[in-house]
Amino acid sequence: MTKRIFSGVQPTGNLHLGNYLGAIRNWVQMQHDYEAIFCIVDLHAITVPQDPEALRAATREVTAAYIACGIDPEKNTIFNQSMVSVHAELGWILGCYTPLGWLNRMTQFKEKMQLRKADAEDQLKKIRHELKQYKKGKGRLEELLHFVEIFVEAGIEDSEKTTQAKLGLYSYPVLMAADILGYKATHVPVGEDQKQHLELARDIAGAFNRRYGVELFPQPEPVIQGAATRVMSLRDGTKKMSKSDESDYSRINLTDDADTIAAKIRKAKSDMEPGLSFDVEKRPEAANLINIYSALSGDKRDDIVSRFATSGFSEFKKSLADVAVAHLEPITGEMRRLQADKGYIDAVLKRGAERANDVAQGVLKEVKDVVGFLRV
Numbered sequence: 001m002t003k004r005i006f007s008g009v010q011p012t013g014n015l016h017l018g019n020y021l022g023a024i025r026n027w028v029q030m031q032h033d034y035e036a037i038f039c040i041v042d043l044h045a046i047t048v049p050q051d052p053e054a055l056r057a058a059t060r061e062v063t064a065a066y067i068a069c070g071i072d073p074e075k076n077t078i079f080n081q082s083m084v085s086v087h088a089e090l091g092w093i094l095g096c097y098t099p100l101g102w103l104n105r106m107t108q109f110k111e112k113m114q115l116r117k118a119d120a121e122d123q124l125k126k127i128r129h130e131l132k133q134y135k136k137g138k139g140r141l142e143e144l145l146h147f148v149e150i151f152v153e154a155g156i157e158d159s160e161k162t163t164q165a166k167l168g169l170y171s172y173p174v175l176m177a178a179d180i181l182g183y184k185a186t187h188v189p190v191g192e193d194q195k196q197h198l199e200l201a202r203d204i205a206g207a208f209n210r211r212y213g214v215e216l217f218p219q220p221e222p223v224i225q226g227a228a229t230r231v232m233s234l235r236d237g238t239k240k241m242s243k244s245d246e247s248d249y250s251r252i253n254l255t256d257d258a259d260t261i262a263a264k265i266r267k268a269k270s271d272m273e274p275g276l277s278f279d280v281e282k283r284p285e286a287a288n289l290i291n292i293y294s295a296l297s298g299d300k301r302d303d304i305v306s307r308f309a310t311s312g313f314s315e316f317k318k319s320l321a322d323v324a325v326a327h328l329e330p331i332t333g334e335m336r337r338l339q340a341d342k343g344y345i346d347a348v349l350k351r352g353a354e355r356a357n358d359v360a361q362g363v364l365k366e367v368k369d370v371v372g373f374l375r376v
């Protein structure tokens with residue numbers, strides 16, 4: 001079987017160091033050993049509101065970023081998802097084999113919806129405890145009612161949020177499964193945060209194959225590798241670096257200039273511990289910066305820690321800023337140059353969409369035959 005990779009990034013602006021170290025940089029290394037399809041997943045982008053002009057511009061920007069980071073557009077297929085209708089079509093078909101229970105487990109949906117289910121579960125425990133105390137004559141009725149009130153509020157809030165939520169945001173992982181399976185991709189290089197969605201894609205492939213007793217879809221293997229598979233926010237070492245974080249100081253964007261990168265690293269949250277040590281639990285911010293340093297410089301984590309073990313955070317940050325600027329500046333410059341040439345970017349996308357369509361239409365035909373759709 002062809003060793004084929006499929007992966008993508010949403011064109012939602014602010015492409016950041018997490019996208020680069022968690023995903024794109026690994027693609028650059030893998031493109032030599034695999035047949036590779038790299039997508040700009042614009043159908044995924046509209047699961048949250050998008051301005052049409054900004055969406056078009058971001059689609060070109062992400063394309064420029066892929067090429068500037070080192071993806072060869074001659075050797076690989078680069079295209080935007082909405083140009084190949086198979087994604088949406090196969091997404092529908094696969095949705096018919098995906099139990100709601102599987103989707104209900106997806107943590108990204110819950111996080112994006114900021115559901116308070118977890119709070120409610122906590123409150124329920126407290127209610128049960130207070131009730132026991134009350135029955136023993138030890139607790140107070142006001143205390144009990146207070147927890148009941150919070151519990152009910154969380155439930156109402158969640159129910160309102162869920163009613164307003166869009167189907168697309170909920171079924172996002174099914175479309176992602178279609179993205180991957182539509183090309184019979186065998187390997188999917190992604191950041192740590194996408195692991196659960198990939199497991200779902202494997203489950204959906206299995207469910208379809210079992211239903212019809214076929215081996216149509218391979219089980220796609222997640223490839224999560226590198227020194228920074230989960231880059232964390234510069235403002236909070238326990239939260240992932242994200243495009244949608246309100247604070248621009250939480251992330252390093254691929255479009256940031258040298259001064260901005262240096263300023264963001266200088267202002268990155270640190271701790272009061274003396275010297276540098278790696279401890280994800282106790283020193284999440286330091287651990288994140290060490291991982292970033294290691295991923296960008298290629299130096300081993302232990303070597304970095306021993307180099308800066310006795311120096312202060314400011315010296316370490318200064319060196320990290322130098323490493324980051326040296327690594328990212330050429331990429332940013334090349335991105336700017338490419339973005340100025342819309343004709344070139346559009347030609348890459350057009351050619352990519354034609355190639356992608358050829359492969360995906362073939363897979364869709366097989367799926368239709370298996371399902372029993374008449375093709376005349």
Ligand code: AQP
Nearest residue numbers: 009010018019022023190191229230231241242243244
């Ligand atoms: N912080 C991260 N660390 C490592 N990898 C990351 N990726 C994203 N954030 C990190 C990886 O980048 C690829 C593309 O991500 P995406 O654009 O499809 O969307 P996302 O994961 O939803 O990115 P964001 O920044 O977190 O967007 P918002 O804020 O809109 O939710 C994926 O391979 C992902 O693993």
